[in-house]
Amino acid sequence: MTLVSGPSYAAFSHGAQARLGNRSLVDTIRPEMLHLIDAHWYHYPPLDPMWHGILGFVIAVLALISVSGNGMVVYIFLSTKSLRTPSNMFVINLAISDFLMMFCMSPPMVINCFFETWVLGPLFCQIYAMLGSLYGCTSIWTMTVIAFDRYNVIVKGLSGKPLTINGALLRILAIWLFSVIWTVAPVLGWNRYVPEGNMTACGTDYFSKDFLSVSYIVLYSLWVYFIPLFLIIWSYYYIISAVAAHEKNMREQAKKMNVASLRSSENQNTSAEAKLAKVALMTISLWFMAWTPYLVINWAGIFDLVKISPLFTIWGSLFAKANAVYNPIVYGISHPKYRAALFLKFPSLACAAAPAATDATSTVSGTTTVADAEKSNA
Numbered sequence: 001m002t003l004v005s006g007p008s009y010a011a012f013s014h015g016a017q018a019r020l021g022n023r024s025l026v027d028t029i030r031p032e033m034l035h036l037i038d039a040h041w042y043h044y045p046p047l048d049p050m051w052h053g054i055l056g057f058v059i060a061v062l063a064l065i066s067v068s069g070n071g072m073v074v075y076i077f078l079s080t081k082s083l084r085t086p087s088n089m090f091v092i093n094l095a096i097s098d099f100l101m102m103f104c105m106s107p108p109m110v111i112n113c114f115f116e117t118w119v120l121g122p123l124f125c126q127i128y129a130m131l132g133s134l135y136g137c138t139s140i141w142t143m144t145v146i147a148f149d150r151y152n153v154i155v156k157g158l159s160g161k162p163l164t165i166n167g168a169l170l171r172i173l174a175i176w177l178f179s180v181i182w183t184v185a186p187v188l189g190w191n192r193y194v195p196e197g198n199m200t201a202c203g204t205d206y207f208s209k210d211f212l213s214v215s216y217i218v219l220y221s222l223w224v225y226f227i228p229l230f231l232i233i234w235s236y237y238y239i240i241s242a243v244a245a246h247e248k249n250m251r252e253q254a255k256k257m258n259v260a261s262l263r264s265s266e267n268q269n270t271s272a273e274a275k276l277a278k279v280a281l282m283t284i285s286l287w288f289m290a291w292t293p294y295l296v297i298n299w300a301g302i303f304d305l306v307k308i309s310p311l312f313t314i315w316g317s318l319f320a321k322a323n324a325v326y327n328p329i330v331y332g333i334s335h336p337k338y339r340a341a342l343f344l345k346f347p348s349l350a351c352a353a354a355p356a357a358t359d360a361t362s363t364v365s366g367t368t369t370v371a372d373a374e375k376s377n378a
Contacts, residue, residue, distance in 0.1 A: 026047060036122060051114055053113070054112060056109070056200075058318060070327065087146075089169070109321075117199045118199050118201075128193075128216075130187065133179075184222070186204060197308060198317065204217060204220070334339065
């Protein structure tokens with residue numbers, strides 16, 4: 001089982017003709033990388049340098065925001081005792097994954113955008129693509145576990161098994177091991193890692209039509225995109241249903257008692273729990289928006305759905321890396337206890353002039369349930 005396979009003789013001939021006349025995209029590739037280039041790319045001219053400049057600049061800006069934002073999330077969650085709950089371990093894991101993605105992957109891409117081609121050699125191309133796969137898979141399954149945790153807290157309530165620190169750490173370990181399996185597979189010959197059409201990043205080979213290459217793309221998409229998406233939608237369907245039923249019961253109770261609202265501090269905590277679920281749902285939606293372009297590119301390649309141009313592949317890289325920016329922004333704005341801790345540690349970066357009283361005393365954690373609130377109103 002070979003790791004790589006070279007382009008066909010016809011492709012090389014086409015490249016030679018291009019060098020005699022108009023330049024080909026492959027003319028920008030260094031000789032040691034040619035065995036990784038599919039014949040498809042010989043039919044395109046080099047990208048306009050303007051696109052490389054724009055891509056490099058945007059990736060550098062996203063990296064600065066993501067590394068600082070996710071680094072701050074990890075620091076605040078780990079240094080604030082009240083935030084070190086089992087549920088928040090998943091938030092920390094997500095921030096670490098996003099931090100590592102941009103910290104490890106942005107500098108190589110910016111360097112390659114400067115040179116307008118991949119200049120770091122075949123080995124680093126493999127490492128780069130492996131890290132992208134690892135951190136991407138880790139992020140989506142961490143999001144899935146967050147959704148299940150919210151389901152356990154809000155829908156099951158007191159009947160659900162409480163999450164412990166050890167339980168959270170075991171789940172996080174399983175996520176990383178699962179991701180490593182999918183990451184290493186192409187290195188061992190199940191598909192392969194190759195330069196993408198923009199020639200400044202590397203990813204899976206979606207042009208080879210042999211069984212191993214196609215089966216990897218299909219199964220990877222199933223386990224790292226479609227199944228998590230289904231599980232997340234399923235979890236949040238029941239979460240939203242439970243919250244809606246709880247709100248309906250509260251309105252009926254208030255009507256019977258001839259009062260405007262039954263909201264007490266405990267009910268406010270339940271409302272905060274529902275708000276956190278909505279925040280997580282928004283974060284997950286943003287993640288899928290970020291990774292869907294890569295799914296479209298891979299499936300378009302293996303099934304010949306549309307013609308893939310080098311410029312088209314830029315959007316996969318850009319949107320995928322942009323997802324690492326969303327999470328610290330969402331949690332920084334919407335998580336009350338995080339916002340209060342941010343104000344205490346970094347007053348100049350806080351989202352408000354002073355933390356609200358409810359923020360400082362908020363008990364948004366794995367202990368508040370809709371069932372608790374309903375029981376108190378019974």
